[in-house]
Amino acid sequence: MDQPQLCPRFEKAMELLSKRWTALIVFQLLSGPQRFARIESSLPNLSGKVLSERLKELEAEGIIQRDVYPETPVRIEYKLTDKGNALAPLFDSISNWSSEWIQLPDKEVHSE
Amino acid sequence: MDQPQLCPRFEKAMELLSKRWTALIVFQLLSGPQRFARIESSLPNLSGKVLSERLKELEAEGIIQRDVYPETPVRIEYKLTDKGNALAPLFDSISNWSSEWIQLPDKEVHSE
DNA sequence: ACACTAAGTTACATAAAGTAAGTATATATG
DNA sequence: CATATATACTTACTTTATGTAACTTAGTGT
Numbered sequence: 001m002d003q004p005q006l007c008p009r010f011e012k013a014m015e016l017l018s019k020r021w022t023a024l025i026v027f028q029l030l031s032g033p034q035r036f037a038r039i040e041s042s043l044p045n046l047s048g049k050v051l052s053e054r055l056k057e058l059e060a061e062g063i064i065q066r067d068v069y070p071e072t073p074v075r076i077e078y079k080l081t082d083k084g085n086a087l088a089p090l091f092d093s094i095s096n097w098s099s100e101w102i103q104l105p106d107k108e109v110h111s112e
Numbered sequence: 113m114d115q116p117q118l119c120p121r122f123e124k125a126m127e128l129l130s131k132r133w134t135a136l137i138v139f140q141l142l143s144g145p146q147r148f149a150r151i152e153s154s155l156p157n158l159s160g161k162v163l164s165e166r167l168k169e170l171e172a173e174g175i176i177q178r179d180v181y182p183e184t185p186v187r188i189e190y191k192l193t194d195k196g197n198a199l200a201p202l203f204d205s206i207s208n209w210s211s212e213w214i215q216l217p218d219k220e221v222h223s224e
Numbered sequence: 225a226c227a228c229t230a231a232g233t234t235a236c237a238t239a240a241a242g243t244a245a246g247t248a249t250a251t252a253t254g
Numbered sequence: 255c256a257t258a259t260a261t262a263c264t265t266a267c268t269t270t271a272t273g274t275a276a277c278t279t280a281g282t283g284t
Contacts, residue, residue: 013210098125
């Protein structure tokens with residue numbers, strides 16, 4: 001009847017990564033450092049409010065770094081740390097799985 | 113200024129997997145077919161209501177299969193399909209990342 | 225008839241996320 | 255000097271998602 005405990009590190013990772021938007025933000029940053037507005041526009045349903053929360057959480061976890069360039073207007077860039085970049089293989093796994101197993105619905109053509 | 117579109121299969125996979133509890137339910141089923149109450153008790157903060165929703169979604173996506181054994185009382189088992197089992201490498205990626213990068217907080221000892 | 229058990233479902237309460245307007249800071253314009 | 259512009263947020267408020275606990279259903283046993 002007993003169930004094995006999951007490894008607390010794994011549990012923590014799942015907690016982080018399965019939080020809404022977190023993984024997609026990391027994925028977006030895999031393509032290079034970018035600014036708030038760019039991340040926001042890459043994820044159409046993500047609100048600025050939640051993006052701001054997630055960026056703070058990710059920074060606190062050491063997954064991203066926030067760089068301030070005191071230009072006018074100020075420029076702030078977010079980029080992955082080594083810890084963040086180390087998540088790349090995870091996205092490869094998802095990519096492989098999706099290309100093998102996800103069927104897209106046929107688009108309807110010539111019907112109302 | 114343009115941003116590359118993400119592959120719709122990948123996007124769909126992310127949508128599925130980043131929904132709260134979904135990945136953890138799949139992970140739990142990697143250890144073998146199991147019944148509702150067992151899955152529920154393996155994920156302490158997941159409510160029966162949401163588990164029931166997720167199981168339906170996962171079945172509709174072809175990731176799990178629901179088997180009914182008309183015993184008394186009825187026994188219902190959930191198990192991963194091939195599509196579901198194919199997610200195993202994803203959890204390996206997370207496991208590898210977490211063991212390399214996640215630091216657990218020190219437990220406090222001898223302090224109030 | 226009543227109780228037991230598994231697998232849910234329902235009504236209601238709380239928490240998380242979305243929306244749109246507002247703030248802060250620095251500079252430029254008239 | 256007042257107003258305007260731009261970026262990066264924050265705030266007040268609304269909507270959606272999730273949690274909680276009680277209830278339902280079906281088959282059997284007492």
